[in-house]
Amino acid sequence: MSKDATHKDSYPRAEVTLPNGSHFSHKHLLGIEDLDPVEIKVLLDQADIYVGQSRQRNKSTPHLSGLTQINLFFENSTRTLGSFEIAGKRLGMDTVSMSAATSSVKKGETLLDTAVTLNAMRPDVLVIRHGDSGTVKLLAEKMDCAVINAGDGRHEHPTQALLDALTIRNRKGKLHGLTVAICGDVTHSRVARSNILLLNAMGARVRLIAPPTLLPKDVERMGVTLFTSMEDGLKDVDVVMMLRLQQERMEGSFLPSLSEYYRFWGLTREKLAFAKDDALVMHPGPMNRGVEIASDVADDLEKSAIQEQVEMGVAVRMACLDVFTRDRRPEGDIA
């Protein structure tokens, strides 16, 4: 788990290191799809630095002071919103969070108007979450500042995939060559999509394990192997990523009951035994205990990296805020 080990991990193409301070080639972070392995590695390496900073007594640095960060959340969120807020504050940014309750911003004109209005306030980075796929991209087209996607519908949640990758890299020392099983409600999951893209880009092998109703059509064309049985799918995997069951989206015909789901697809010690002995258990949260994961598995600090994921989340978001605001800061002003 030494730092040197983590840096030798990844996909060979990602071994190129960008000259320090070079500007990132993207204005916005809309999804993992836009990133290549080198860029992913740059973000992860930067996040590693912030892990250290966040563990010190003095967690804040003034590197990004004077910049304004707006978090615009059209969907309820506690941990992602909190994580972005803390990340911004630790970098010295002025952070404002707006929860655009779905009642006030429903119509599209208002949506684009909101973007234009916020843009006029001259933020330096805008973090957006919205319930419809593609909406963050739509809003980004109207913004002069950097836009970071904090989750759009079922499409992507790039910072989640990055923090998952950072967690795995720190625990396993590498990403490439690992076999990762993503289990649960893939159909409704933006976390799954971003993770598939990132893990594939970094040379990991990805399996999906889900009941047939929760596997979207032709998903194997994203470069994954499909399983419907936990026992088969978990065989010899290095990492088990559980997904949250989106109970509010189930509406009757996806699953007969939560208890039956738990019986066949919930992660218990017995099912986990099929994975490698040192398999890592992950969950993006919030967990439904006794639905997708058993409490004793979730709380087993040996195997479970769930708390670590939250910690890495802050570091990854600091890295994203830093990297995506670099072109707003004078040359050489690198955190």
Next chain:
Amino acid sequence: MSQVTLYTNARLIDPATGMDQLGDILIEHDKIAEIGTIKDNTGLIETVDCGGRILAPGLIDMRTHDVDSKSASAGGITTIILQPDQKTIIDSEDEVERICDRASRKSSVNVRPMGAATKGMKGTELAEMGSMLAAGAVAVSDCRASITNARVMRRMMEYATHFDGLIVNFAEDPALAEGGFAHEGATATKLGLAGIPVEAEVTMIERDALLSRMTGARVHIALVSSAAGIDAVRRAKAAGTKITCSVAPHYLHLNDNALEGYRTFAKVSPPLRGEEDRLALITGIADGTVDCIVSDHDPRSEDVKRLPLAQADAGIVGFETLLALSLSHVHAESFDLMTALKAMTTTPANLLGLKAGRLAKGAPADLVIFDLGKPWVITDTKLKSSEKNTPFDTLPVQGKVWQTIVGGAVVFNS
């Protein structure tokens, strides 16, 4: 004043008879008076030299949601069949008369409505089919709503046989399609969009075919979008079913990849499907499984299009691109010119009982004259339609309308 015009030096194409020859055509008032080699011995008749361009029956567009006649005439369309999904739903004799009346005063092209199949297009009670047909409706349809209830559909078909009425159904099982708006496939999965499976279309086509054989009624599938849907129609036709179907040019040109980047202008209903589906539709036209090509013209403003894909309205404008996009498959030799024109003239005329759609003595002088090979670029800002929601902006095409003639009068002249 008696209006007589002689069009000379035209490549006359009549899909009704298969005629394709160089010749002249004489228009008297609103009728075709003579076809062949015509000499003006008096020297007094107004003569138009077509310069070898194609002169064909004006296009009959069997599925449009808005009158937008300036755009229609620019597209060579002389008769538009208005769908019943207007501000006031066309589900009564009065409403049919009002539409016909208003069109005769305000529209430069012929407008004939389809009546709603059920009252308020709610799918439960039959609308007054007989009265609407008598008042000028050409068929009945619930437009974008599938007639889901099999009992209602069965009774409607039985009832329609008395009037020889045509029932047009939008084939999409609402239960299978619920919540979806994109083709259920790799693109929707990648973009995180809720999908509609192909089977939503196929089950409805199969059921309609079954009920049509049971009752003997004529049924028309409004917009077939998939290979499996085309197969279902092909099988039904082989079994002697009185079933016909349409496609629209955008389904022949685009597949679901057009949604990449969340382009709402590519959001249509039924959704653009996979590449194999697109190719199957083209084959369907070539082998006669597909009967008609329609525009599905549906102007939608920026306000309802510049939205997240899930919230944006479906629909594109199609009048001015109908002919050129269809001809591009003729240029690509996917199907021949006669087949393409027939699907936009004679066949819809026959299905709907219209006198137009042919070049014949005494037939209405509804004509289009166009340059088969003339290249141009589709430019959204240059469209005459009330809104510019086309996914084909900047697409180069071949085949441009030169003149559109409705009832003997020139309504569009490039």
